[in-house]
Amino acid sequence: MNLLTDTGVIFGRALRATLRSRTQLAFAMLQPVLFLALFGPLLTELDLGAGGSSWQVLVPGVLVQLTLLGGSFVGIGLLMDRNTGVLDRIRATPVSPLAPLLGRTLRDVVQLLAQSVVLVLLGLALGLRAPLGGVLLGLLLVGLLAAALSALSHGLAMRVRTVPEFAAVANTAAMPLMLLSGLLLPMTLAPGWLDGASRAVPLRYTVDAVREAFLGHYANGTVAAGVAVTVALAGLGLFAGALAFRRQPA
Amino acid sequence: MSTTVIRIRGLTRTFRLSTGPVHAVRGIDLTARRGEILGFLGPNGAGKTTTLRMLTTLLPPSGGEAEIAGHDLVRDPAGVRRRIGYVAQSGGLDLTCTGREELVTQGRLHRLDRATARDRAEELAGDLGLTDLLDRPAGTLSGGQRRRLEIALGLVNHPEVLFLDEPTTGLDPGSRAELWQLVGDVRDRHGTTVFLTTHYLDEADALADRVVVVDAGTVVAEGTPTELKRRHAGDPTASLQDAFLAITGRGAPEAPLAV
Ligand SMILES: Nc1ncnc2c1ncn2[C@@H]1O[C@H](COP(=O)(O)OP(=O)(O)OP(=O)(O)O)[C@@H](O)[C@H]1O
Numbered sequence A: 001m002n003l004l005t006d007t008g009v010i011f012g013r014a015l016r017a018t019l020r021s022r023t024q025l026a027f028a029m030l031q032p033v034l035f036l037a038l039f040g041p042l043l044t045e046l047d048l049g050a051g052g053s054s055w056q057v058l059v060p061g062v063l064v065q066l067t068l069l070g071g072s073f074v075g076i077g078l079l080m081d082r083n084t085g086v087l088d089r090i091r092a093t094p095v096s097p098l099a100p101l102l103g104r105t106l107r108d109v110v111q112l113l114a115q116s117v118v119l120v121l122l123g124l125a126l127g128l129r130a131p132l133g134g135v136l137l138g139l140l141l142v143g144l145l146a147a148a149l150s151a152l153s154h155g156l157a158m159r160v161r162t163v164p165e166f167a168a169v170a171n172t173a174a175m176p177l178m179l180l181s182g183l184l185l186p187m188t189l190a191p192g193w194l195d196g197a198s199r200a201v202p203l204r205y206t207v208d209a210v211r212e213a214f215l216g217h218y219a220n221g222t223v224a225a226g227v228a229v230t231v232a233l234a235g236l237g238l239f240a241g242a243l244a245f246r247r248q249p250a
Numbered sequence B: 001m002s003t004t005v006i007r008i009r010g011l012t013r014t015f016r017l018s019t020g021p022v023h024a025v026r027g028i029d030l031t032a033r034r035g036e037i038l039g040f041l042g043p044n045g046a047g048k049t050t051t052l053r054m055l056t057t058l059l060p061p062s063g064g065e066a067e068i069a070g071h072d073l074v075r076d077p078a079g080v081r082r083r084i085g086y087v088a089q090s091g092g093l094d095l096t097c098t099g100r101e102e103l104v105t106q107g108r109l110h111r112l113d114r115a116t117a118r119d120r121a122e123e124l125a126g127d128l129g130l131t132d133l134l135d136r137p138a139g140t141l142s143g144g145q146r147r148r149l150e151i152a153l154g155l156v157n158h159p160e161v162l163f164l165d166e167p168t169t170g171l172d173p174g175s176r177a178e179l180w181q182l183v184g185d186v187r188d189r190h191g192t193t194v195f196l197t198t199h200y201l202d203e204a205d206a207l208a209d210r211v212v213v214v215d216a217g218t219v220v221a222e223g224t225p226t227e228l229k230r231r232h233a234g235d236p237t238a239s240l241q242d243a244f245l246a247i248t249g250r251g252a253p254e255a256p257l258a259v
């Protein structure tokens, strides 16, 4: 009970911070918007081997890309709070030890979902056609992925000291993940070795499932695998984040 | 009923780094009574902040035990947290947040309901002269005003023990005197025990009922400022500076006030 209330208090605090930095939010949206507006039209005449229109391939990819790039770096805010003593001040109160992690992660998921809705609407304006149920399933998967990445990023922020250190690790992890998961173009276009390598990247299953959902296919192996992998990833991310949040060893 | 609110025995903390162990705190014993202002003095790296972080449950001790406001530090950290306030050396303010928002949030984290938390924020602002500053982002406040806000945040839960890590570092003489006044008032009005670290000997002299000097992670002297001067500088009218130098054997007598 206390955990819920405390998480709510931390969530509120984090959400207000986000709303104060609206320019930052807008800049975070700029890249995916440009991808849709300037890269999307290039694909409309191509056969991406997925069935459906190119928008049903690109919009899910852009959503997952935003989740990955946004989610990996959310820990920087926490690192700042650590270095300015804000986190110590909060943790010297009776607050449930996990609330600072869960409250922030929840804020990140809410923010990402709001951004995703904007992107889907923009997609619709540009020519995307997808069933509502599929879009909702896609958003659910994207939200779970956001929780996983955000919790991991916060865990990382508890284990490094400086922003450059953080950025080095986060970049090193995010870049190959992005390229290997077929976010912009599906891996079905890739040569065999690359397709094989990408099967080791959990994000690939998420993005493939979101694409299927956008095509209106719900009951197939791709969707099942995507849901399973994404749920497992969220569980693992939260677990790892929670471990890092237990009182610091040093 | 005992009036001892802080009881520390053999507290140690060793950081294990790849370069080898750092014995930051090697064994601290001390007690403090209700309503006492305890000055915790020592040169850079003496282990003051590490000790405070242990006493505020933020860092698990490597050894020893402590009881704060009737709660065991290791067995009942939540009980300790309910009864303490802590103002870190780095302050702990989000400069984009207003004082009101932070005070209300802090109250909510201490499990006050919304209305009570809001009232408490107003009340503290009144007590600490922050009423007109409450709706400004902390980043627009002066150093002294920020310190007062930080202390207000540490007082939200009517703590029995208030821990202040270098509360006056970086303040001008006027703001320092104001802060001494404020800390004294808090103690007089609420019987709060104040555990404060400082590098400023005049501060300990003016504010502390008792001074504990640490060096290299252990207590090297303890007593009222007058006792320390008599014992270590051989003269109760000597400055605490002389006593401090005699105790830690560092620096020249004409060293600046901030050791
Ligand atoms: N997280 C840490 N990891 C490794 N060593 C640490 C850590 N924190 C503190 N130390 C070391 O422990 C010793 C005591 O540090 P501490 O910060 O407690 O000193 P201090 O008395 O507060 O000093 P100052 O007056 O400069 O604030 C120092 O040698 C410091 O380098």
Ligand SMILES: [Mg+2]
Binding pocket: B048, B049, B050, B089, B165
């Ligand atoms: Mg210190």
